[in-house]
Amino acid sequence: QKEVEQDPGPLSVPEGAIVSLNCTYSNSAFQYFMWYRQYSRKGPELLMYTYSSGNKEDGRFTAQVDKSSKYISLFIRDSQPSDSATYLCAMSAGNQFYFGTGTSLTVIP
Amino acid sequence: DGGITQSPKYLFRKEGQNVTLSCEQNLNHDAMYWYRQDPGQGLRLIYYSQIVNDFQKGDIAEGYSVSREKKESFPLTVTSAQKNPTAFYLCATRGLATYTQYFGPGTRLTVL
Numbered sequence: 001q002k003e004v005e006q007d008p009g010p011l012s013v014p015e016g017a018i019v020s021l022n023c024t025y026s027n028s029a030f031q032y033f034m035w036y037r038q039y040s041r042k043g044p045e046l047l048m049y050t051y052s053s054g055n056k057e058d059g060r061f062t063a064q065v066d067k068s069s070k071y072i073s074l075f076i077r078d079s080q081p082s083d084s085a086t087y088l089c090a091m092s093a094g095n096q097f098y099f100g101t102g103t104s105l106t107v108i109p
Numbered sequence: 110d111g112g113i114t115q116s117p118k119y120l121f122r123k124e125g126q127n128v129t130l131s132c133e134q135n136l137n138h139d140a141m142y143w144y145r146q147d148p149g150q151g152l153r154l155i156y157y158s159q160i161v162n163d164f165q166k167g168d169i170a171e172g173y174s175v176s177r178e179k180k181e182s183f184p185l186t187v188t189s190a191q192k193n194p195t196a197f198y199l200c201a202t203r204g205l206a207t208y209t210q211y212f213g214p215g216t217r218l219t220v221l
Contacts (some may be wrong), residue, residue, distance in 0.1 A: 004151075006151075008149065031208075032208035032209070034209055034210075036212075041197075041215070041217065042214060042215065043115075043199055043201055043212035043213050043214045044199070044212045045212070046209055046211060047209070048214075051207045051208075053206075054178075078169045088151070088152070090210070092208050095157070095159065096138065096157070096167075096207075097142075097154075099151045099152040100110065100151060101149060101150065101151035102151060
C-alpha cells in the first residue's frame with residue numbers, strides 16, 4: 001500500500017466551478033500537510049500548508065485535514081483557466097516527505 | 110533575489126556517460142533534497158542532506174551520487190550505472206525550523 005494515494009484524474013471543469021482535490025494516507029504519524037501546484041515542465045510551487053487537523057483558507061483556496069479519516073482536501077473556489085495545472089499533495093512527520101502522484105486539472109474558459 | 114536555482118534546464122547525455130546536475134540555494138536552508146519525477150509515479154526521493162558533509166540515501170539512490178561541501182550547494186551526479194536516467198529531476202530545500210519544502214525549477218535529463 002502506498003503511503004499517499006491521490007486520484008490522478010484528469011479533472012476538467014468549467015470556469016467558475018468549485019474544484020475538490022483529495023488525498024488519503026496510511027501513516028498516522030503524519031502531522032504536516034501540503035498542497036503544491038505544478039505547471040507543465042516547472043517545479044512544484046507551495047500553495048497551502050497545514051499542521052494537524054483543521055481548515056486553512058487563503059483567498060480562493062481552502063485546505064482541510066481530517067486526521068481521523070486520514071483524508072486531506074484542497075478546494076478551489078471560482079476556478080480560473082490559470083488554475084489549470086497538476087496538484088500534488090504532500091505530507092510529513094519529520095525529515096522526509098511523501099507525495100501523491102498528482103491530479104491533473106483543466107479549467108475550461 | 111532569493112530562491113533555488115537548478116542548471117541546466119535541459120540536459121542530453123549519451124549512454125555510458127556520467128553527468129552532474131547543479132542545485133544552488135540562497136534561502137539559508139539547512140536541508141536539501143533530490144527527487145526524480147516520472148509520469149504517473151509522483152516524486153521519488155533520491156538523496157537528502159540535513160547538514161554540510163552529511164547525506165542519506167532515499168528510496169532510489171542506486172546509480173546516483175551526491176556531495177554537500179557547502180550549505181548552498183547540493184549537486185547530483187547521475188552515473189552510467191543508473192539504468193533508466195531519463196526523467197525530470199527536482200531539487201528542494203527545507204529550513205530546519207519548518208516542515209515545508211520549496212522546489213527549484215527542475216532539470217530535464219534525456220539519455221540518447
